[in-house]
Amino acid sequence: MKKLLILSGKGGTGKTTVAASMIELFAAKAFADCDVDAPNLHLVENRNVLPDRKDFHGSQKAVIDKLRCMFCGACASNCRFDAIKLVKSKYIVDEFACEGCGVCEQICPAKAIHLEDDIAGELMLYKEERTFSTAKLKMGRGNSGKLVTAVKQQLVKNSEEEFAIIDGSPGIGCPVVASISGVDMVLIVAEPSQSGISDMERILDTVYQLDVPVAVCINKYDISLEKTEEIISFCEENEIPFVGKIPLDETVTKAQNNGRSVIHIDCPASRAIQGIYEQTKNLLNV
Numbered sequence: 001m002k003k004l005l006i007l008s009g010k011g012g013t014g015k016t017t018v019a020a021s022m023i024e025l026f027a028a029k030a031f032a033d034c035d036v037d038a039p040n041l042h043l044v045e046n047r048n049v050l051p052d053r054k055d056f057h058g059s060q061k062a063v064i065d066k067l068r069c070m071f072c073g074a075c076a077s078n079c080r081f082d083a084i085k086l087v088k089s090k091y092i093v094d095e096f097a098c099e100g101c102g103v104c105e106q107i108c109p110a111k112a113i114h115l116e117d118d119i120a121g122e123l124m125l126y127k128e129e130r131t132f133s134t135a136k137l138k139m140g141r142g143n144s145g146k147l148v149t150a151v152k153q154q155l156v157k158n159s160e161e162e163f164a165i166i167d168g169s170p171g172i173g174c175p176v177v178a179s180i181s182g183v184d185m186v187l188i189v190a191e192p193s194q195s196g197i198s199d200m201e202r203i204l205d206t207v208y209q210l211d212v213p214v215a216v217c218i219n220k221y222d223i224s225l226e227k228t229e230e231i232i233s234f235c236e237e238n239e240i241p242f243v244g245k246i247p248l249d250e251t252v253t254k255a256q257n258n259g260r261s262v263i264h265i266d267c268p269a270s271r272a273i274q275g276i277y278e279q280t281k282n283l284l285n286v
């Protein structure tokens with residue numbers, strides 16, 4: 001399965017707008033949302049069916065059997081994550097602080113502690129004529145890279161399509177590396193601002209390390225023509241394909257509020273996205 005990944009250095013740059021539009025323009029029958037901290041592709045994909053859901057197990061968490069506990073305090077004083085506290089004369093585990101290292105289980109003289117699989121989020125699969133894989137990480141859980149990998153594996157396992165589009169995670173952390181792994185091309189949606197340029201350069205460093213072909217487009221280019229020119233020059237100097245720029249267009253927000261992709265409406269933004277699609281298609285050779 002050939003995969004196009006849409007990325008941006010941070011949230012709010014229009015990554016999902018571009019991803020949703022590419023899904024429509026490529027008529028992709030397989031796609032995924034790997035923004036597991038804040039998935040929202042389903043909002044513009046307007047699904048009519050409920051997804052199949054399954055729990056995603058991340059790490060393990062310590063559980064104390066209060067009936068066995070002898071209140072020696074050894075677990076609390078040996079937990080280097082400070083995850084066990086004495087509250088109202090009982091030792092309790094802070095599920096957000098526990099890293100599942102197992103030290104407390106090993107040292108408890110009363111064998112009152114064991115580790116249990118923790119439900120860190122949920123995987124969802126929409127399977128109609130098109131296959132859509134997505135997931136949501138629970139608050140305070142740190143397994144986002146692992147969950148992103150699970151979203152991609154779920155898509156591949158449930159679709160025989162030869163082409164897929166993936167809405168990636170924002171930023172440059174672990175989930176982004178997991179998003180990039182195994183894709184055939186990355187399309188970066190850059191924002192024309194000082195921080196947007198810095199974010200784009202940081203993503204490019206990550207993409208280069210993983211040796212994946214990349215192209216760049218700009219969203220809301222007219223909020224800074226100067227920074228837009230800077231991004232275009234940067235791409236030229238570094239021989240990065242620049243595939244187009246999208247103007248600030250309030251039709252995009254209106255379309256999203258109605259659960260639609262902007263590409264179905266004739267407006268300046270949708271015409272620009274059409275151009276980005278054509279250039280991306282040529283680069284991908286699909």
Ligand code: SF4
Pocket residue numbers: 064068069070071072073074075076091107108109110111112113
């Ligand atoms: S180490 Fe075991 S016995 Fe001691 S306080 Fe912790 S749970 Fe209780």
Ligand code: SF4
Pocket residue numbers: 061062078079080081082083084093097098099100101102103104105
């Ligand atoms: S498993 Fe490790 S992190 Fe969790 S409470 Fe026990 S010692 Fe602390």
